[in-house]
Amino acid sequence: MSQKPAKKDDLVHPIALPFLWLESNWLQSSLVWVLGIVVIGLSALDFFYPRHEYLHFAQMPGFYALAGFVSFVLAVMGGWFVIRHFLGRKENYWDEEAGDE
Amino acid sequence: MSELLTDISPALPIILAGLIAAVVPNNYVRKGLALLAPVLAGWCWYNLELGGTYGVVEFGGFTLETLRYDSISRIWSLIFIIAAFLNGLYGLHEKDRVTDAAGLIYAGGALGAVFAGDLMTLFLFWEVTAVSSVFLIWSARNRAATKAGLRYLAIHVLSGVLLLTGAVIHAGETGSWAFDHIGLDSPGGFLIFLAFGIKCAFPFLHNWLQDAYPKATVVGTVILSAFTTKMAVYALARGFAGEDSLIYIGAIMTVFPVFFAVVENDLRKVLAYSLNNQLGFMVVGIGIGTELALNGAAAHAFVHIIYKALLFMSMGAVLYRVGTVKASELGGLFKSMPATAVLCLVGSASISAFPLFSGFVAKSLILAAVAQDGNWIVWLVLVFASAGVLEHSGIKIPFFAFFSHDRGHRVREAPVNMLMAMGLAALLCVYLGINYGKLYDLLPFQNALYEPYTFDHVVGQMQLLLGAIFAFAFLVRIGAYPAEKRMVNLDSDWLYRRLGDGFARWAWLMLDRMSAATGNAWGRLMRGIGGRLYQVFSPIGALSRDIPSGVLAIWTSALLAVVLIIAYFST
Numbered sequence: 001m002s003q004k005p006a007k008k009d010d011l012v013h014p015i016a017l018p019f020l021w022l023e024s025n026w027l028q029s030s031l032v033w034v035l036g037i038v039v040i041g042l043s044a045l046d047f048f049y050p051r052h053e054y055l056h057f058a059q060m061p062g063f064y065a066l067a068g069f070v071s072f073v074l075a076v077m078g079g080w081f082v083i084r085h086f087l088g089r090k091e092n093y094w095d096e097e098a099g100d101e
Numbered sequence: 102m103s104e105l106l107t108d109i110s111p112a113l114p115i116i117l118a119g120l121i122a123a124v125v126p127n128n129y130v131r132k133g134l135a136l137l138a139p140v141l142a143g144w145c146w147y148n149l150e151l152g153g154t155y156g157v158v159e160f161g162g163f164t165l166e167t168l169r170y171d172s173i174s175r176i177w178s179l180i181f182i183i184a185a186f187l188n189g190l191y192g193l194h195e196k197d198r199v200t201d202a203a204g205l206i207y208a209g210g211a212l213g214a215v216f217a218g219d220l221m222t223l224f225l226f227w228e229v230t231a232v233s234s235v236f237l238i239w240s241a242r243n244r245a246a247t248k249a250g251l252r253y254l255a256i257h258v259l260s261g262v263l264l265l266t267g268a269v270i271h272a273g274e275t276g277s278w279a280f281d282h283i284g285l286d287s288p289g290g291f292l293i294f295l296a297f298g299i300k301c302a303f304p305f306l307h308n309w310l311q312d313a314y315p316k317a318t319v320v321g322t323v324i325l326s327a328f329t330t331k332m333a334v335y336a337l338a339r340g341f342a343g344e345d346s347l348i349y350i351g352a353i354m355t356v357f358p359v360f361f362a363v364v365e366n367d368l369r370k371v372l373a374y375s376l377n378n379q380l381g382f383m384v385v386g387i388g389i390g391t392e393l394a395l396n397g398a399a400a401h402a403f404v405h406i407i408y409k410a411l412l413f414m415s416m417g418a419v420l421y422r423v424g425t426v427k428a429s430e431l432g433g434l435f436k437s438m439p440a441t442a443v444l445c446l447v448g449s450a451s452i453s454a455f456p457l458f459s460g461f462v463a464k465s466l467i468l469a470a471v472a473q474d475g476n477w478i479v480w481l482v483l484v485f486a487s488a489g490v491l492e493h494s495g496i497k498i499p500f501f502a503f504f505s506h507d508r509g510h511r512v513r514e515a516p517v518n519m520l521m522a523m524g525l526a527a528l529l530c531v532y533l534g535i536n537y538g539k540l541y542d543l544l545p546f547q548n549a550l551y552e553p554y555t556f557d558h559v560v561g562q563m564q565l566l567l568g569a570i571f572a573f574a575f576l577v578r579i580g581a582y583p584a585e586k587r588m589v590n591l592d593s594d595w596l597y598r599r600l601g602d603g604f605a606r607w608a609w610l611m612l613d614r615m616s617a618a619t620g621n622a623w624g625r626l627m628r629g630i631g632g633r634l635y636q637v638f639s640p641i642g643a644l645s646r647d648i649p650s651g652v653l654a655i656w657t658s659a660l661l662a663v664v665l666i667i668a669y670f671s672t
Contacts, residue, residue, distance in 0.1 A: 011511035016439040022504065023433070032574040039571045042564045051557040054472035055480060064484075064561045068568025071488030076576060079363025080583040087591040088364065094245075094589065094598070 039065050108155040110168040111142035111178060112212035112226075115185060119205030119233070122198065131201040135189030138205060142182045142212070151175060154218050163278065165225075166218025172545040173399070177215045177335045179543065180403045181208060183529075184327035184410060191414055191522035192320035203236035204324045211328035215335055219278040220268035220293075223336070227264055227296075230329060231257035237321035238313050246316040252598075253313040257329075260299040267292030283340040294341060300333035301384065302377050304353045308594035310377060311361075315369040315426075319417040322369060326376060326413045331402050334383045338398055343390025351388055352482045354381030359489030361592065366585050368426040368498055369416050372409070375452070375494045378486060379405050385483065386467040389474050392546035397466030399544055404459035404533055408451035411526040412498060415445035418515035418523070419502055428497070428585040433507025441515045442503040447527040451534065453495035453566060454487065459530045461562065462537035462553040469551060488569040495566075496573055501585060 012020070021027065043062030053059050118138030122131045149155075149170045156168035170178075185208040192200065210229030217223035231254065238250035270289030272278045283290045295306075302310045314325050341347060358374035358381075365371045379401070386398030418441045419434060420426045435442040447458070454460035464487070471480045514520070533540045537553060576582040637643050 012436040013439050013514060016436045019435065019439070022435070023507065029578075032571070032578045035567060035571040035574050039564070039567050042560060042567060045560055049556065049560075051561055053557065053561075054469065055475075055477050057477075058472075058561070062564065064564035065568035067481075067484050068488050068491075068565040069572045071485040072492055072569040072572035073576065074485070075359045075489045075492050076363055076572075076582060079360040083360045083590055084364040084583065084586075084588075088586075088588050089591060091366075091587045091589055093591075 039069075108149070108153075108168070109145045110156050110213065110216055111145040111149075111182060112167075112209045112216060114138045114141040114145065114209075115205050115212060116209030116229075119202050119207075119209055122205055123202035126198070128196045131198065132189070132193050135192065135201055135205060136186065139182050139186035139189060139208075142185065143179075146178055146182055156216075163221045164219065165222045167213065167222055168216045169218035169280075170216065173335070173339060174215050176399050176403055176543045176545065177331070178212055180331075180406050181212050181215060181328065184208070184406050185212075187407075187410055187522050187526055188320070188324045188327065190525070191323055191417075191519055193518035194516045195318070195320050197240055197318070197320075199236050200240045200318060200320055200324075203233045203240070204320070207233040207237065207324065207328060211332045214332050217280055220264075220272065220280050221278055223280050224261065224265050224268060227300075227332075228258075228261045230332065231261055234325060234329060237325055238317045240318045240321050241316060249313045249316040252594075253309050256299060256309045260296045263292045263299070264296035267294075267296060280339060282342065285341070285344060285346070294344075297333050297336045297340065298350075300329055301337060302330055302333075302354070302380055303350055303384075304357060305593050307354075307377055308592045311370055311373040311592060312594050314373045314376075315367050319421050323410055323413045323417055326372075326409050327406050330376065330380055331406055334380065334387070334398065334402050337384065338387050338395060342387055342395055344388055347384050347388030348476065348479055349388075351381045351384030351386075352479045354378065354384055355486035356381070356482055356489070359486060359493065361590055362489075362493035362497070364583060364586075364590060366428050366587060366589075368428055368431070368502060369413065369420070371428075371493050371497060372412055372416060375412075375490065376409055378490060378493075379409065379452070381486065382464060382467050382483065385479060386470060389467075389470050389476075391470055391474070392549035393466060393473065393551060394470035396541075396544040396546050396549050396551070397463065397468075397470055400463040400466055400540055403540065403543070404451065404463045404530070407526050407529050407533075408448045408459060411444065411448035411523055411530065412452065412494060414519065414523045414526065415441050415448060416498070416502065418519050421519070422512040422515065423510050426502070427587065428501035429587050431502045431508060431510070432505040433503070434510060434512075435503040436507070437510060437512045438503070438514050440520055441523065442499065444520070444523040444527045445499050445503065447530055449495045449499050451530040453491040454562060455566060456554070456559050456562060457531065457534045459533040459540075461534055462540065465553050465558060465562075466551055484565070487565060491566055491569045492573070496570070 043065045046061035046063075050061075051059055057063070115138045118134040122134050125131055125134075149168075152171055154166050154169045156166070158165045158167060185205070188204055188208070192204065207230055210226045210233055213226035214223055214230065217226055235250045235254045235257075238246050238253055240246075267289045268278065271283060271287060271293060272289075274287050274289055283293055285291055285294055299306045299309075310330070314322050317325055337347065355378050358377040362371045362374040362378070365374060383398040383401050383405075386394040386401065388394075416426050418438065419431065422438065423431065423434070425431070451458040451460045454464045468480065468483055468487075471483060515523070541551070573582070635642060639645065
């Protein structure tokens with residue numbers, strides 16, 4: 001008697017089953033809004049409880065949030081447009097050396 | 102028992118265990134040694150008295166100080182012992198005598214270097230680490246690893262040669278082999294600085310790290326990540342603290358790997374770039390040179406070894422189960438390896454310096470020291486690099502391996518011993534992040550007080566991290582986050598793997614042609630001379646011809662007449 005082949009999700013680890021919502025579309029579409037609100041909220045805290053910093057310009061409200069956002073975008077764009085564009089090569093550039101191990 | 106182990110270098114049991122493991126074919130014995138030796142080393146460490154120099158050996162006219170135990174070597178030696186134990190646990194499933202032996206000797210060598218009180222002892226252990234660690238790369242037993250291992254060995258032997266040459270010059274100038282503050286005032290000091298810089302992966306001297314580490318075995322890469330570079334950071338802290346150039350070298354180190362890591366497809370190579378970036382923070386701290394900054398470098402080295410090992414372990418587990426760590430081929434693994442995913446996230450949170458994780462209480466010491474120094478440009482660079490760390494190690498690693506697009510890999514969870522090692526490392530990440538006083542108690546300068554959990558610091562850090570995460574979500578949402586591609590990126594290794602190699606081949610070809618041309622010219626010359634001589638002396642040459650005696654008589658008479666004429670007039 002042949003067994004019915006297991007579906008892909010039958011092989012999901014039992015511990016992972018309650019967390020499959022992590023792949024849901026609503027999470028992906030709403031995450032950016034949730035994060036945006038949290039970042040604005042954290043930045044707004046600076047107006048009520050001004051931070052004390054060694055460097056004065058860092059005391060500007062929302063300084064770190066802005067620094068985080070700009071730095072991240074700069075890092076991604078720098079990697080994408082400079083490193084990949086000018087230094088990116090095909091995977092077999094080093095000939096036989098491609099591959100994991 | 103404790104008296105018996107007093108004044109014994111913790112390096113000794115680990116190196117001895119490695120030497121025994123090299124000749125023992127039984128896997129269980131080797132694994133027992135891998136776990137027992139670090140425990141024994143820990144016991145030796147515990148019984149040492151702070152502020153003493155032990156294990157002084159006279160050898161070949163040198164006085165070797167093999168065990169200097171002070172406030173700087175204390176923290177570095179402890180974390181090396183912890184790392185050795187974690188590595189032993191992580192590698193329990195692997196049956197490879199070479200990795201077992203090399204891993205232990207390498208860890209013991211690094212410990213020996215940390216305890217070295219003089220430059221000759223440092224050099225000896227420096228070379229032990231170089232030679233033993235290359236076997237961790239070669240253990241992968243493929244062509245790429247073999248070639249990368251050779252490049253790695255060549256660069257590290259060069260570092261050793263520079264160290265020895267510098268030490269000889271330095272000793273000649275100062276009359277002392279002591280390994281204390283060296284400085285850049287002399288040529289010897291500069292050579293030693295360069296030797297340390299190679300191992301510390303300074304810019305343009307760094308690419309051995311990204312070249313070799315990802316090509317080692319699953320266990321080998323984890324072992325490699327702990328020792329060499331942090332040994333070099335220790336050496337810099339000991340020999341070049343307060344050297345201004347280190348501030349700028351370190352700042353560059355924090356920045357350039359960020360861009361490479363963003364578009365790197367091999368996730369273990371991403372971690373190698375991330376390692377380079379983290380070293381930059383430590384180097385900046387050493388360059389600042391204040392007590393707070395040096396405490397920051399030491400604290401950061403301590404926690405970094407743990408969370409970086411955790412991240413390498415998690416990617417090693419993925420490689421072990423899936424067979425690849427290419428981001429373009431991974432995704433959705435949290436469904437198969439949920440425990441590994443959670444432990445990886447702990448490592449990511451730690452390296453990103455989230456509050457309650459170890460990176461938060463360590464990195465902030467360095468940033469505070471830079472801000473106190475008033476160097477706002479370097480401070481801004483470090484803030485940028487902090488967001489960069491979040492990008493490659495905080496988001497990219499867990500996101501592309503465990504979430505992102507489900508590639509349909511349905512594999513088993515990591516082996517139990519791997520999970521135990523990762524769990525222990527994760528526990529330490531959280532423990533040190535919360536109970537940071539235990540970490541601060543180990544720091545070299547107890548007068549430099551710092552409180553990480555202030556409202557200002559927590560809010561500022563959360564702003565930075567969430568601002569960066571928002572940027573990630575925003576870029577993904579608008580489709581401006583680069584997709585992972587199967588490609589490689591050129592780095593400074595191109596200079597010797599392509600340019601240098603091409604030049605060497607061209608020079609060899611030119612030499613070959615020149616040799617041929619010279620040979621031809623020489624041959625023509627020799628043939629010409631030979632031909633002339635042949636024409637004169639050979640059996641058919643001029644001197645071999647039969648000359649009539651009458652002609653000879655005439656010539657002899659003529660010669661006689663010339664002689665007589667000269668004799669007549671000369672008198």
